[in-house]
C-alpha cells in the first residue's frame with residue numbers, strides 16, 4: 001500500500017474511487033457560505049479540479065461561515081471571493097496534482113465555455129434567476145447540476161442528472177423563475193442582490209455536506225438523490241425528500257445542443273468574421289446572442305438616447321447622458337435591445353467579446369431561410385477565461401501535511 005492508498009483508505013471503503021475524483025472537473029458558481037463548505041469537502045475528498053466563479057468580494061460578515069477564507073488576509077485591500085476560495089481550496093487539496101481555476105466575474109460573462117469538459121456543475125448562488133440560467137446551461141450540455149440554497153435554519157439540496165432531455169430539471173420545479181428576468185429589467189446587480197438570504201455556518205455545512213456527497217456520487221455516475229429535493233431544518237432536525245416530476249409545460253431547456261464545430265475566430269475579432277465563416281455552411285445565417293444586447297437606452301434624467309452597446313446583464317446603473325444635468329427634457333430616446341444579429345447589422349462590426357461571446361464560446365447560429373441550427377465554438381477556452389493555479393507534487397511525494405506550493409498562473 002502506498003501513501004495515497006493510506007490517505008484515502010476510509011474513502012475507498014466507502015465507495016469512492018480516488019482516480020475518478022482526481023480526474024474530476026467541478027464548476028462551482030457562487031463562492032459564499034455554501035460554496036466554501038462544498039469546496040472544502042470536495043478538495044479534502046480528493047477532487048482534482050474545481051473552477052470557481054463569483055464577482056463579489058468578501059465582507060467581514062462572510063468569515064464565520066467560510067472555512068476557506070482567511071481572516072488574516074483581510075485588510076484594507078478588497079479580497080475577491082473567487083480568488084480567496086481558490087487559494088484556500090488549493091491549500092487544503094489532497095489530490096496529488098490539484099488544480100484550481102477562478103474567474104472574478106458573473107457566469108453570464110463566461111457563458112457555456114466555462115463548462116467545457118466539466119463533469120458536474122454546482123449552483124451555490126443566492127439568485128433564483130442565476131439558478132434558472134445554470135439549469136438551462138447544464139441541461140443544454142447534458143451535465144449534472146447540484147443545487148444548494150438556504151435561509152437559516154432551513155435549506156435544500158437538489159440534484160438533476162440531465163442524463164436525457166426528458167428528465168426533470170430545476171426549472172420544472174420553478175417554472176415561474178425566468179433566467180433572463182433581471183436581464184429584461186436594467187441594473188442586474190440590484191435585482192440579483194434582492195435574493196440575498198441569511199445563512200449560518202451550521203446550516204451551510206450541513207447542507208453543503210449533502211450537496212458534496214451528491215457531487216462525489218455524480219462523479220461516479222451515481223445519482224441516489226437524482227431528480228429529488230432534500231429539505232432540512234438544522235434546528236428541529238426535520239427533513240424530507242421530494243421527487244421532482246417533469247413539467248410538460250416547463251419553460252426550461254429540454255434539449256441538447258448539437259456538438260459545436262470549432263472555428264478559427266478569436267473573441268476579439270468582429271462578429272462579422274464569424275458570420276462570414278458560418279455563411280459558408282448556412283445561406284442566410286443569424287447568430288443568437290447568449291443574452292440580450294442593449295444597444296441604447298434613454299438617459300435617466302432627460303430621456304435622450306444614450307449609446308450603451310453592452311450585454312444587458314452587465315449594465316450596472318441607469319444610464320445618464322454626458323450633457324445632463326445641464327440640459328432639460330428633450331425626450332424620445334427609446335431602449336434598443338437586440339437578441340440576434342446578421343451580417344448586414346452594423347453591430348456585426350463589434351467584437352464577439354463585446355457582444356457577450358468570450359473565448360471558447362459556444363455560439364448558436366441559425367439559417368433564417370430554413371431554420372437549420374448550427375453551433376460553433378470560438379477559438380480559445382478555459383485558459384482564457386480563468387486564472388489557473390496548480391500544485392505540483394513534491395519529489396518525495398509526501399501527501400500534503402506541508403504542501404509545496406509551486407503554483408503557476410495562466411495569462
Ligand SMILES: [Zn+2]
Nearest residue numbers: 169172250252
Ligand atoms: Zn423542465
Ligand SMILES: [Zn+2]
Nearest residue numbers: 299302321324
Ligand atoms: Zn440626459
